[in-house]
Amino acid sequence: xxxxxxxxxxxxxxxxGQIIGRIDGGLAVLLGVEQDDAEADAQQLADKTIxxxxxxxxxxxxxxxxxxxxxxxxxxxxxxxxxxxxKGRRPSxxxxxxxxxxxxxxxxxxxxxxxxxxxxxxxxxxxxxxVELVNDGPVTILLDSRKRF
Numbered sequence: 001x002x003x004x005x006x007x008x009x010x011x012x013x014x015x016x017g018q019i020i021g022r023i024d025g026g027l028a029v030l031l032g033v034e035q036d037d038a039e040a041d042a043q044q045l046a047d048k049t050i051x052x053x054x055x056x057x058x059x060x061x062x063x064x065x066x067x068x069x070x071x072x073x074x075x076x077x078x079x080x081x082x083x084x085x086x087k088g089r090r091p092s093x094x095x096x097x098x099x100x101x102x103x104x105x106x107x108x109x110x111x112x113x114x115x116x117x118x119x120x121x122x123x124x125x126x127x128x129x130x131v132e133l134v135n136d137g138p139v140t141i142l143l144d145s146r147k148r149f
Contacts, residue, residue, distance in 0.1 A: 001041045001105065002081045003143040004030040007054050011074045011133035013123040021121035026071025028133045031109060032081030033102040034095050034146075041145040042105045046112035049073075054139050062139070072119035076131055077106045099126060 011028040013021045029049060054062050055069035083091030103125045114120045123129045
């Protein structure tokens with residue numbers, strides 16, 4: 001699984017002109033699922049994302065996790081994170097998981113975050129979405145479950 005994790009002051013996702021997910025502060029996570037991913041990848045990536053110490057403490061140092069900061073998480077499925085652009089000009093998505101597996105592991109990730117007491121908002125799987133966010137810092141972290149934590 002791959003994730004682009006952004007610290008945000010606010011984020012939302014819109015489908016067909018309707019906001020379906022919104023947070024006022026925390027993390028916006030764009031999540032891509034690979035064909036060889038499993039439940040363990042989703043769980044480990046969720047845990048890692050929640051525990052990243054990328055929020056400011058009282059001294060202004062990035063020393064607090066999402067859980068410690070009291071923020072929320074917006075999770076949006078994004079298979080294009082698996083695009084391979086090494087050959088030619090058109091990305092290849094052959095490493096992306098088939099939709100059924102991707103949706104199941106996306107939901108596993110979302111549930112793993114929610115179980116830890118984090119407020120979670122989501123996009124809509126397989127929908128055309130518009131994601132709007134204000135990156136705070138900016139802070140953007142790339143995570144990949146293949147690169148063990």
